[in-house]
Amino acid sequence: MRVRDCVLGILLAMGSSAAHAGACDTYGVSVQVLGSADAYARAELASSSYLIWIDGKARVLIDVGVGSAANFEKSTARITDLDVILISRLHVDYVADLPALLQASLREPRTRPMPLYGPDRSKLMPDTVTFVRALFDTKRGAYRYLGELLRPLGRGTYKLKPHAVRIKGRYNPKVYRNERVRVAAAAIATRPMPVLAWRVQAAGKFIVFTSAMNEGNANLGWLGRGADLLVVKSGNGTASRLAPDSLLASIARVASNMDVKKLALVHVAASTRAQAPAVIGKSYAGPTVFTEDMDCIAP
Numbered sequence: 001m002r003v004r005d006c007v008l009g010i011l012l013a014m015g016s017s018a019a020h021a022g023a024c025d026t027y028g029v030s031v032q033v034l035g036s037a038d039a040y041a042r043a044e045l046a047s048s049s050y051l052i053w054i055d056g057k058a059r060v061l062i063d064v065g066v067g068s069a070a071n072f073e074k075s076t077a078r079i080t081d082l083d084v085i086l087i088s089r090l091h092v093d094y095v096a097d098l099p100a101l102l103q104a105s106l107r108e109p110r111t112r113p114m115p116l117y118g119p120d121r122s123k124l125m126p127d128t129v130t131f132v133r134a135l136f137d138t139k140r141g142a143y144r145y146l147g148e149l150l151r152p153l154g155r156g157t158y159k160l161k162p163h164a165v166r167i168k169g170r171y172n173p174k175v176y177r178n179e180r181v182r183v184a185a186a187a188i189a190t191r192p193m194p195v196l197a198w199r200v201q202a203a204g205k206f207i208v209f210t211s212a213m214n215e216g217n218a219n220l221g222w223l224g225r226g227a228d229l230l231v232v233k234s235g236n237g238t239a240s241r242l243a244p245d246s247l248l249a250s251i252a253r254v255a256s257n258m259d260v261k262k263l264a265l266v267h268v269a270a271s272t273r274a275q276a277p278a279v280i281g282k283s284y285a286g287p288t289v290f291t292e293d294m295d296c297i298a299p
Helices: 003-013 068-074 098-105 128-136 144-149 218-224 244-257 276-281
Strands: 029-035 049-054 057-062 084-086 114-119 160-165 171-177 181-189 195-202 205-210 229-233 263-266 288-291
Touching (some): 029 068, 057 195, 084 181, 084 195, 098 128, 114 128, 114 171, 114 195, 128 144, 171 218, 181 218, 195 218, 218 244, 229 244, 244 263, 244 276, 276 288
Parallel strands (some): 084 114, 205 229, 229 263, 263 288
Antiparallel strands (some): 171 181, 181 195
16 A cells, blocks of 8 residues: 555544645635655655645745745745745754745735744854845845845835744744734744744634644643644654654643644654554544645644
8 A cells, every 4th residue: 555545544544634735725724734854855845834824825834944935836825925924943944945935926916025033043043033134135145136125125026024033931922913813932942943833823723833842841832722733843852852652642742731622743754654543542632634745734
């Protein structure tokens, strides 16, 4: 049996399924996985990236990892429709395709500013504002030919508006909001590289994205308690040093403690998926889906 068929069988057995590309616009709110690979490039998969679709339009982009710009095109999403871009960490597999995506966006008739939010600085990394300027500043940027995106008085393009998210206490509940979405963030790691988890509220649904799982981190629990959907990139963070079964068990306990209604796991090795339902089911009773590139999930 092919791996794909095995995966679908597992999903059906667990009472939940992920639809494939082209189906996202059939839901009121849905999440599309544009990249599901880990930090090491794989020919068949892009790295971390997600879209939130609302009533047929892509409104929130979370991460822009290697290969995700091409999958953004495949998804039929438009930069013109995006309300906000969220970056979990300033690491190659989360942000490498940002220049490619922004260059492609110049073909579209976007005029309103594009807010972009990401981590604050650490000893290892600059803050998000400094990072974006290092890429696109008109005089010193690596891609200075795209500098019009940052020029306040320039009229040739829409304006990219980068922000560094500062966390005081457990989380920041007011990162971004408009008439469609509200965004909150929590710090799930600070050293050596800051990492953010995101909560997006849209059409009455709470969706949480995290690229690291640590049972000892209370910030994620505060951010994600009662979420309609928890999306976990399961190959990163403290827990990633655990054996696969132990990692899945840890994620299941966190999801259960947070009272999450649905769990979506990204980057679970095919060799682990056969036993995954039994391992997860010991702690978490809700529906679980395993995702691949271009899959769509309804909260």
